[in-house]
Amino acid sequence: MKEIWASLASLMGVFAFCQTILHAVFPPELRFASVKLFNRIFNCFSSYCYFDITEMDGVNTNELYNAVQLYLSTSASVTGNRLSLSRALNSSAFTFGLSNNDCLVDAFNGVTAKWEHVVMQRQSQTFSWRPLPEEKRGFTLRIKKKDKVLILDSYLDFIMDKANEIRRRNQDRLLYTNPRGGSLDSRGHPWDAVPFKHPSTFETLAMDPAKKAEIMADLRDFSDGESFYQKTGRAWKRGYLLYGPPGTGKSSMIAAMANYLGYDIYDLELTEVHTNSELRKLLMKTTSKSIIVIEDIDCSINLTNRNKSAGRTNHDPVTPEMRGGSGSVGEEGGNSITLSGLLNFTDGLWSCCGSERIFVFTTNHIEKLDPALLRSGRMDMHIFMSYCSFPALKILLKNYLGLGEGDLEDGVVMELEEVIEKAEMTPADISEVLIKNRRDKRKAVTELVEALKSKAEKRNRIARVSTAENLMDLEEEEQEKRALESPKEGSELPENCNKEGDDEEKAN
Incomplete structure (x- = not known):
């Protein structure tokens, strides 16, 4: 044993002596070039390639790093025994991730990918307007060279989509509304937001199960139909009209749709929108994967402009409300939204500002709405919210x-x-x-x-009374009809009698 330790010490001394000679003889530039040459030779003979995904891209956060972190949190093939737990802002769930310098093996379309979470101390702080974190974090992806094309074309896009889905599922829903007077917040947004905590789901919604299954299937088909809408040249949106008596669950249906798809809700108050241009600005500030709601559309504002224009004679003046010009003052206290502006909002050029959005209108009286608002392409699915079955x-x-x-x-x-x-x-x-x-x-x-x-x-009493009143009305109509007809028949007799008397007088 003593001889082994003595030999090992001698080898370490020789190695230290050679390293000192190399540092003294060869300059740092040459040593750096030799290391690069060695790495290139090693990479040529290696069957793997490596990709580094750092947390910071300069001074900005790397979006791909956050996406990879979220994606790997759902994998069950974690090889390490130590995991890091985190909870994002506005999130209702905890997520786990790889601990420092731990590894994870993932599979995609039969291809094996190895992820390593690399954490190092930052050696020096360079001058920056934004202070950098003390630790330098990143992920290293190792794949085989033959799988490089497949991974770069599909795998990273799959990770981004999966991360967005996880973020949307874990993040609390938000309920937006447009404030009075169209005021902007500190960041220039025209919407005010609060957390959306409505517990309604399709499981708890009081509706016929067959009808619910049909609506859920339609929502799933819409959310998974990006390629279809792109192929057919249609805007990725869909309209739903909820109509029926008050208290039949129209608002609960909207909440169930938002919780089912994981969408935010924009509750648009039309009475606070003064012109069509303001309506377009509000639409442009809505995000994708959202539900835009206009409740009680028949009571919000007067949308009968076309009917008024159609019934107008040549002598009637053309009012600013009929033109639909901005800045006009209407009956609704300065509101000059026109039906054409609302139609462009739901099915015009401005409806394409964003993707994967749902428009939901509610009304208690569908017969009051203009047929142009109800056609397919604007309100694609009409859902009757009936009495409780x-x-x-x-x-x-x-x-x-x-x-x-x-x-x-x-x-x-x-x-x-x-x-x-x-x-x-x-x-x-x-x-x-x-x-x-x-x-x-x-x-x-x-x-x-x-x-x-x-x-x-x-209801039976009301129906009987209504039937009796209808019968009485019919009898009264018959009596009035007979009364109107009887004087005419009687008035002919005196005329004849007068004629006969005149003839007799002439004969005498």
Whole structure:
């Protein structure tokens, strides 16, 4: 053992002596060139190539670094035992990532890629208007040279798309609204935003399951249809019209759509938009992957400009509202948005400012809307939000009381199924009955049955009274008709009698 250690010490001494000679004889430039030459020779014979993705690109953050970090957080093939946890701003979920100088092996289309998280201390701080972090972080990607084309063409794009999907899924939704008077915030944005925490989902939405499945399939087809819209030359957008009585769940439907797709919501208040140009500016400031909502479109502003213009005679003056010019003052306190401006907003050149956006209009009276606003290409899918049906009632019972169909007696189920269609109660009214008695399930069901029966009887009375009034109106019309016809028949007799009397007088 002593001889081994003595030999090892002698070799270390020889190595140190040779290194000193090399540093003394060869200048630093020559040593650097020799190292580069050695690396080139090594790379020529190596079957791998390496790509470095640094955290900072100069003084700016490298977007690809953040995307890789998010993408690798979803991989299950982590080889190390130490992981780093993080939570992004406005995020509701934790993500893990590679720890310092740890490795991960990933596969894409049958190609193996090895990622290494490289962390080093920054040696010197160069002069910069923005202070740099003390640690220099980056990812090193090692792949085989033969797979270089495939990786660079597809893999990195796949990572970016996957990272955006993860970020959108983890990040809280935002609800935007346009402020009064069109004021801008400190950054010049015309929208005010608050976190969107609405818990409505398609699972909890009180609607017929078949109709919900149809809407969900349409939304999935839209979100996955980028290539189709590009191939057909159409703007990547879709319009939905939600119509029906108040309290049927139109706002809950919008929240469920946003939570299902992971989109932000822009609640556009048309009464705060004064001109068509302001409407276009608001549209330009909306982001992709968003839902633009105009609620109660029939009550927001007067959009009957075309009908007014069509019924105008040649002697009527042309008002600024009919021209649709900016800066005109209308009946709505200075609001001069025209129907043509709104149509361009939904299906014109300005609707292409952005991609993957959904327009949702809601109304309680669809008959009041202009047909031009309802055609395909503007409102592609019309969704009737009807009164509560029996399948929707089962969803409400499960949401509020935790009762499934098997938890109710057969007689109660048959009674509910029979009376629910006659009562025509909205999901909001039924929910209120269940909320008040949610602590006593039996009492809640009993109260619901009584409320449905009461509403059904009330509707029957109204229907009978309406029928009786219609019959009375018909009888009154018949009497008036007979009364109008009887004097004409009686008035002919005196005329004849007068004629006959005149003839007799002439004869005498």
